[in-house]
Amino acid sequence: MVVERHDLDGPDGLDALLEFTRRTWTAVSRWHVGDIAWTFGQFNGPAPGTRTSMWREHGRTLAAITAYGAERQDGAVLTFHADQARPDAADTALTWAKTAYPHMAVGILETEHHLGAALARAGLRTDPGDDGPFFLAHRVTLDGTLPPPKPAGYLVRPVHGRDEIPRRAALHRAIWAPSSVTDERYRTMAARPPYRPEFDTVVEDPGGELVAYCLGWYDEANRAGLLEPIGTLARHRRRGLARAAILATLHAFREAGGDTAIVHARGDDGYPIPRAVYPTAGFTPFARTRVYR
Structure with a gap:
């Protein structure tokens, strides 16, 4: 099966991103439809200073990455989400991201084990001793x-x-x-x-x-x-x-x-x-x- 990349560019893409987030949400997920609506809904598409790419198969979104600050010298900060049932789509998305953003930092919730596994397969690592700013899920x-x-x-x-x-x-x-x-x-x-x-x-x-x-x-x-x-x-x-x-x-x-x-x-x-x-x-x-x- 061919998984193709599309950049978020307007209302239709936003609808697809919301559907993907809703369909793949679990009680331990970082992203909820409200996060997507708040971040992108004000613009009916991509937010200024961001680039969101989605990987689809027959119109069905399987993975998504949003990059913030791609122009920064210390690298882009990325959010990453993927369908738990399709690790191949996660791997495809991260292979592209490593080329597009060579100095990237990717934040996920520690309970999203399938995303952590995909990041590890892509050669990324987390620092357990990192006490910098972080978010706590309640x-x-x-x-x-x-x-x-x-x-x-x-x-x-x-x-x-x-x-x-x-x-x-x-x-x-x-x-x-x-x-x-x-x-x-x-x-x-x-x-x-x-x-x-x-x-x-x-x-x-x-x-x-x-x-x-x-x-x-x-x-x-x-x-x-x-x-x-x-x-x-x-x-x-x-x-x-x-x-x-x-x-x-x-x-x-x-x-x-x-x-x-x-x-x-x-x-x-x-x-x-x-x-x-x-x-x-x-x-x-x-x-x-x-x-x-």
Whole structure:
């Protein structure tokens, strides 16, 4: 069988990437449809500064690689995903990548054993002693033990449809300044699946200002939700508002039929806040990312 490479170039390619991610997702996977929608949905195709290649057979995607910073002197940073049932496609993708990005670093979740095996076959290795920045995967079971979100004096609610997108995008920019998220980019992302406003939770102060949020993404096929991203305005922090937004989003997942939710956050000592926040909402860490070079 011939596996051919195609670069992500528009909405059709994005649909194929989302289908591939949904079809191959497992409870120990790094990438969820929400990651793809957040990264590429604002552009309806490739994100600026990235190149995404997909390997297909008869129109069915079997592997994908996204390269960030290919022009950097120290090499590109790659994300890599492949169908567990087709190690040949993983090998084909990595053979191409070694030529396209000779000094690459590839990050995967340590539980993605089939990807680690493919990287090892390609001659890449990980440093077990690497204590640099890494991401820690957390998950929570969506059952009756979820506490209700009750921040005193604040209203926790979903976004009021697409009409509220300018306020919602402005909140993101205020929290994460400088940010490239424009009203138009947010509107583009919200115009297509898997975005749904009932999973886009905001926190409103007594004066009606939006001050915190949690953006949720729900994969109906796998009954799994993802949180990405989350934030609170600096002057409203340390009041439990992010936790309240997270809990409200988890309840929305559960009401939609979800049975699990995941979040990937920094786990190293350089950014310790997420390690303290997510366990308070019921999340348990289960794996970290590893970098192969």
